[in-house]
Amino acid sequence: MRVVALAGGVGASKLLRGLVRVLPPGSLTVxxxxxxxxxxxxxxxxxxxxxxAYTLGSAADPERxxxxxxxxxxxxxxxxxxxxxTWFALGDRDLATHLYRTRRLREGACLSEVTQEICAAxxxxxxxxxxxxxxxxxxxxxxxxxxxxxxxxxxxLIRRGSPPGVIRSYVAGVETARPLPAVVEAxxxxxxxxxxxxxxxxxxxxxxxxxxxxxxxxxxRARKIxxxxxxGDAPVxxxxxxxxxxxxxxxxxxxxxxxxxxxxxxxxxxxRDRDRAAEVAVFAKCVVADTLMTDLDASVGLARVVCAxxxxxxxxA
Ligand code: GDP
Numbered sequence: 001m002r003v004v005a006l007a008g009g010v011g012a013s014k015l016l017r018g019l020v021r022v023l024p025p026g027s028l029t030v031x032x033x034x035x036x037x038x039x040x041x042x043x044x045x046x047x048x049x050x051x052x053a054y055t056l057g058s059a060a061d062p063e064r065x066x067x068x069x070x071x072x073x074x075x076x077x078x079x080x081x082x083x084x085x086t087w088f089a090l091g092d093r094d095l096a097t098h099l100y101r102t103r104r105l106r107e108g109a110c111l112s113e114v115t116q117e118i119c120a121a122x123x124x125x126x127x128x129x130x131x132x133x134x135x136x137x138x139x140x141x142x143x144x145x146x147x148x149x150x151x152x153x154x155x156x157l158i159r160r161g162s163p164p165g166v167i168r169s170y171v172a173g174v175e176t177a178r179p180l181p182a183v184v185e186a187x188x189x190x191x192x193x194x195x196x197x198x199x200x201x202x203x204x205x206x207x208x209x210x211x212x213x214x215x216x217x218x219x220x221r222a223r224k225i226x227x228x229x230x231x232g233d234a235p236v237x238x239x240x241x242x243x244x245x246x247x248x249x250x251x252x253x254x255x256x257x258x259x260x261x262x263x264x265x266x267x268x269x270x271x272r273d274r275d276r277a278a279e280v281a282v283f284a285k286c287v288v289a290d291t292l293m294t295d296l297d298a299s300v301g302l303a304r305v306v307c308a309x310x311x312x313x314x315x316x317a
Contacts, residue, residue: 001027001312004186004222005194008033008203009048010065011229011236012196013055014293018303019194020056020126023312029186030128033198034111035138035171035206038154040088041079043098044105047154048203049115049130050097057122065237068093087159112180129186131207134177138202140243141167153202162239166246171206179210187216192310193264195226197291199235200259201243208263217263223310225266226284227291227302228253232272236292252276257283266309268302285309 003023005016007030019028033048047066054060054068061069071091079086090098097118104114110133119128138153143165153169156162187193198204208214217224233251234241241251249259253269254276260267261283269280270291280286289305292298 001192002029002186002190003027003192003194003310003312004029004031004190005196006031006198006204006207007048007052007196008198009036009051011238012048012198012203013051013060013065014299015194015196015227015302015306016052016126017055017296018293018299018301019306021300022303022307026125028126029190030126031183031186031207032115032128032130033203033206034130034132035136035174035202036153037135037137038088038152040090040098041084043090043095043102044111045088045090045098046101046111046115046130049128050094050118052128053115053119053122053124056124056126056128057119059122067091088154112182127182127186129180129183131183131210131213132177132179134173136171136173136177136206136210138169138206139172140169143167157239162242164242166242168246169201169243171209174206174209175211177210179212179216183210184212184216187213187220187222190220190222192312193217193220193222193224194306194310195224195260195264197227197229197236199229199238199240199243200249200256201240201247205247214263223266224264225268225287225306225309226256226260226264227268227306228256228270228273230256231270231291254279254283257286260284268305268309 037046051066061067075092076086101114111130140156141150244251249255253273257267257280266285268287274288277286
């Protein structure tokens, strides 16, 4: 049994921590988004890959969902003393990850190799594959007082606090990016494919936009399922509601169903949206479940629902 999960950061990781407990050991491969990557103080930061590694390594901060538990912020405070920009907060322990990654990349290692090393350091045995080793970047074009500004996604999200007025978003560099061969192979040989509850524009979108990935999914004979990141008319967290309209996606589970119609067999929508099941069923088989993963038990429960639809119903944690 080979299961491949396409994943962004926090939303995805909450489902992944359930899937690793429900699936047979060694059956899951994660394909992670790298378009949120950013250089901070000369360091290469891969927020989504780190969130996955820390979560699967049971080291993530449970409240924030990102970064490490028990984090301290002495380096950031000292940087402020020098007037350095600290809007992208890096904790003291987290800094070690970025120092290590940056050093290894400068030595000539690929992002995929370094990701494997970082995962190993956190005792993560599930393969976590960046979608590509090539640099790609989410860019947001936003209206600021009548002027269109083209900014990095992290600047939009964190520094500016996700304002409205998004004109469009795009993934810089993706047209020429090469998919990781292991990603295409994992999708080709998968028995099941899961699109995690992640931002469809800046998390799942960039993975699908890497040349060859969408085609590999469409060609794959795997059973395919997505979990909605939208409950009601809003994301559980994050700026999806600001980015989806500009990408032509309705901010609802029905909008997600339409958007993924050519990719998945099934969409899991939230119980709070059960009255929209008929709309969703136009595009995909609709499964209704509690998708709000407030704790580990909720993640395991949702992972069981996903596995049942994939025909892995007899498995238990
Ligand atoms: P990010 O890169 O850290 O923002 O992470 P993702 O792209 O993986 O996750 C962001 C998306 O996950 C948002 O659209 C959220 O609505 C969704 N999300 C987060 N937590 C949950 C949850 O518990 N349930 C569901 N259904 N979606 C969630």
